[in-house]
Amino acid sequence: MASKTILDADAVVRALQGAFARGAARAELLQIVASRLHAAGGPYTGVYLYMLHGDDLVLEIFEGRPTHHTRIRVGSGICGQAVAERRDINVPDVARADGYLACSLETKSELVVLIRRRDEILGQIDIDSDTTNGFDAAEEAAVRTVADALAVFL
Ligand code: SME
Numbered sequence: 001m002a003s004k005t006i007l008d009a010d011a012v013v014r015a016l017q018g019a020f021a022r023g024a025a026r027a028e029l030l031q032i033v034a035s036r037l038h039a040a041g042g043p044y045t046g047v048y049l050y051m052l053h054g055d056d057l058v059l060e061i062f063e064g065r066p067t068h069h070t071r072i073r074v075g076s077g078i079c080g081q082a083v084a085e086r087r088d089i090n091v092p093d094v095a096r097a098d099g100y101l102a103c104s105l106e107t108k109s110e111l112v113v114l115i116r117r118r119d120e121i122l123g124q125i126d127i128d129s130d131t132t133n134g135f136d137a138a139e140e141a142a143v144r145t146v147a148d149a150l151a152v153f154l
Contacts, residue, residue: 004138005138005139005141005142006040006041006042006043006044006139006142007037007040007044007139007142007143007146008040008142009142009143009145009146010145011036012032012033012036012037012146012149013145013146013149015032015036016029016032016033016146016149016150016153017149017153019032019153020153026154027060027061029150029153029154030049030051030060030061030150031061033047033049033061033125033146033150034047034048034049034061034062034063035063036146037063037125037127037143037146038063038064039063042131042134043109043127043129043130043131043134043135043139044064044127044129045064045065045106045107045127045128045129045130045131046062046063046064046065046067046103046104046107046127046128047062047063047064047125047126047127048061048062048064048067048125048126048127048128049061049062049123049124049125049126050072050079050123050124050126051115051122051123052074052083052121052122052123052124055073055074056071056072056073056074057071057072057073057074057079057080057083057123057124058070058071059071060123064128065103065104065106065128067103067104068103069101069103072101076099076101077099077100077101078091078094078097078099078100078101078110078112078126079101079112079124079126081099082112082114082124083114083121083124086114086121087114088111088112088113088114088140088144089110089111089112090109090110090111090112090135090140091109091110091111092109092132092133092134093108093109093132093133094107094108094109094110095108097110103128104128106130107128107129107130108129108130108131108132108134109128109129109131109132109133109134109135110126110127110128110129110134111125111126111127111129111134111135111139111140111143112124112125112126112127113125113127113140113143113144113147114147115147115150115151115154116147116148116151117151117152117154122151122154124147125143125146125147125150127143
């Protein structure tokens with residue numbers, strides 16, 4: 001039986017497919033992801049699309065609270081660690097995370113899912129949650145489905 005997730009990943013993928021089919025530009029595709037994930041509610045408090053430009057992650061689109069972390073060096077913060085270690089990072093409690101860069105004092109947990117095309121890392125979907133342990137394995141998998149689809153259309 002499929003696990004129930006807050007995010008309807010298939011609906012987001014369909015929206016991306018539709019936008020891609022009518023020639024949507026990169027910014028619109030990123031906006032669809034940020035808007036749809038944020039609109040899912042629940043743990044999706046802030047959704048940040050950081051794209052890799054050389055050794056920097058650059059914030060291109062977000063929904064939710066603004067952040068002053070608009071450029072993050074690879075290796076820095078949870079976001080930069082994910083790229084340096086080439087892995088998704090799910091932090092159930094940011095108060096216990098080494099190297100965490102705070103965006104808001106309200107944030108309790110964070111999920112970073114890489115946007116990859118084969119071996120190339122294009123960027124990441126970074127989600128802040130005001131809920132501790134905001135993202136279980138099924139929710140993380142749903143975000144990964146969206147990230148993998150986005151990588152195809154970018
Ligand atoms: N918390 C992130 C920084 C990005 S903001 O949360 C949007 C980090 O530790 O890299």
